[in-house]
Amino acid sequence: MSTDLPPTLNPAERLLNLVIALVNTNAAMTKQQVRTAVAGYSDAPSDEAFERMFERDKDMLRALGVPVVTVGTGGHTDELGYRIDQDAYALPSIDLTPAELGVLSLAAQFWQDKTLQTDITRAMVKLRAAGAGDPSADALAGLAPSVRAVGDAYGPLMEAIEARRVVTFAYRAAYNGTVLTRHAEPWRIAARDGGWYLMCFDRDRQAPRVFRMSRIESRVRVTGPANAYEIPDFETDVMLGKAHGEVxxxxxxxxxxxxxxxxxxxxxxxxxxxxxxxxxxxxxxxxxxxxxxxxxxxxxxxxxxxxxxxxxxxxxxxxxxxxxxxxxxxxxxxxxxxxxxAALGTAAGTAVPGTGTEASRG
Amino acid sequence: MAERADDRLLRLLGIVAYLDGAGPVSVADLARRFGTTPAQIQKDVDALWVSGTPGYWPDDLIDFDAASIDRGVVHLTEARGMTRPLRLGTREAVALVAALRAMKATDAVKADPARSAVVESALRKLTDATGEAASAVDVRLAPGGDRQVVSAISSALAARHRLRIRYVTSSDVVSERDVDPVRLHTQDEFAYLAAWCYRAEAPRTFRVDRILEATETDIPVRSHPGEPSEIDFGALFAGGSSPLATIRFAPRARWFAEETPVESVRNLPDGDFEVTLRVTNPGWLRSSLIRLAPYVRSVSPRALADDVAGAAAQALAVYGAGAGSWDADRVTAADAATSPNPH
Known part of the structure; x- marks a missing residue:
């Protein structure tokens, strides 16, 4: 061990030092303190480069479930301070049996999308860090449920649902095949009968609507401010119209x-x-x-x-x-x-059922 | 491929939190627990060793017992307060909870009280730990089939017993088969049984909702060559060198292109779309095109169009509604039980 730090730290090590610093700080650290004191940040060649680096690192930590909170530093300056509140990020003790852990690891196979598999892998690393034992796959031996891939829209839609932000995308309507730009307040995404659906409030029509995600033909862009709407209580199947219809x-x-x-x-x-x-x-x-x-x-x-x-x-x-x-x-x-x-086999445009089938010998 | 910084950070924090509770652990065990190599664990320990609070004097740093490291054991002596495992992020909780809820609702789990109990308790512990219910994603897989059939399959899988099934193909032909079950796989709207089929003398995949009856025997399953461990859906749906068909649909039939394995979809300016697919199962395709006929604009090749029209004309004749020709000798059903396309 020594206090000699390597001239540059790789990003994971810089992030590690940031987390340790912000967890252990008495009150909060200002940006300037982070830049001068935390290993890795003094490498930033300019103010702009430091700002970008720090913002990106905060985003990455938030995505991992480690929120960096902003607090006033008090006194006469209006400079902001940053810290990490351990109570807010710690995983409550969760005592999983090997069979239960086995069930959770099956969840990774459940998703076909890389991003969702990554989410599960991360969850498993956290659970293993919390001391969970070796998973046993016996409980669900021979079973392997899975759902078809959601696609690239999943990431931005989850981000929008979490922050209550509006999204914009191009959508191909099924009734006439035209593609239009839509503005929506996403509520939930659901998979039923082999299809993925976005359930949302359609800003253009001012009404709740269900979009089939495979018909979204562009990137989903998250636009507008956070907390722009509320998500109501509703039943997925009622909104999809599947709960209706008596036998x-x-x-x-x-x-x-x-x-x-x-x-x-x-x-x-x-x-x-x-x-x-x-x-x-x-x-x-x-x-x-x-x-x-x-x-x-x-x-x-x-x-x-x-x-x-x-x-x-x-x-x-x-x-x-x-x-x-x-x-x-x-x-x-x-x-x-x-x-x-019956009309499909006849000459085009002269389809009359029952007249052209004489010649049909497939 | 270089590891992503966030994934490595997660493991670095995980190692410290885990070691704080677990005491000395061998490098090999750590590698297994965190799904990486012993060499990577060594690198992680080296990185942790020089990390700490600003100042970075010896007392500021995360510390390990150096003598233990030399024996291949990682013994944490100073955690610098990093002892709490990370909570699950919203996305992680959503992905886990949605998967477990969907699994809980599958027939194969519902048919077995022991399995239900495990899924249920895992779900409960998870939602207790993650707080707010993750309702942003809601997945329901379709029911697999008859309750008795599913329960016979589950039981035979667990006991490793041979099954006798009565199966109806997508071409509507019923057969009796002895099979050694390998795996029950629920994919979206259908459940599939992967098994060794004694009738075909080959591995086969059966759609569970087409299994009319299933009886568990007391004969133990045998091992077979080429047994499927995973259901390869790519291969299952691949058309190989089967002939191509091109169908133009009205916009309303778009779901067909979304749910059927097709070679290509071409959107046309007027909103129609054109699908090209491999005809691996003519009986299934004929039936599908009759079902969708009001939205079918054209079918090529001509022989396929005539085949569909001919089958529909026969049906109309039975209804007494059309004057189509009646060709009683036409045989339409081939044994495509386990043809590549299980629809």
């Missing part, structure tokens, strides 16, 4: 052995009602011997669903292996999709 029931006819995934949540209609449905299946346009064939060749199932379009889309996807019997709106929406699909 309804459709009745469908399915060819034996087909529509397996749908069968997994369906049940057969009661025997007493079957005859009425098979009759309807034969229908006005069909009739035994028609395309439907023998009504006995169909299973009649009750299928729960929430979304009309979702049910119709699923039904249409099974093509001729499934017929929607009721309710009428699902049947109509299914037919709309099938009709549009």
């Amino acid at each position: 309804k029931e459709a009745v469908v006819a399915v060819r034996p052995e087909r529509a397996g995934a749908l069968r997994a949540r369906a049940k057969a209609v009661p025997d007493g009602e079957r005859a009425a449905y098979t009759e309807r299946l034969a229908g006005p346009g069909g009739g035994a011997g028609g395309p439907v064939g023998d009504p006995a060749g169909w299973d009649i199932l009750q299928v729960p669903y929430r979304s009309l379009t979702g049910m119709a889309s699923e039904a249409a996807g099974y093509g001729a292996a499934l017929v929607v019997l009721e309710p009428e709106p699902v049947r109509a929406e299914t037919l709309r999709r099938l009709t549009a699909a």
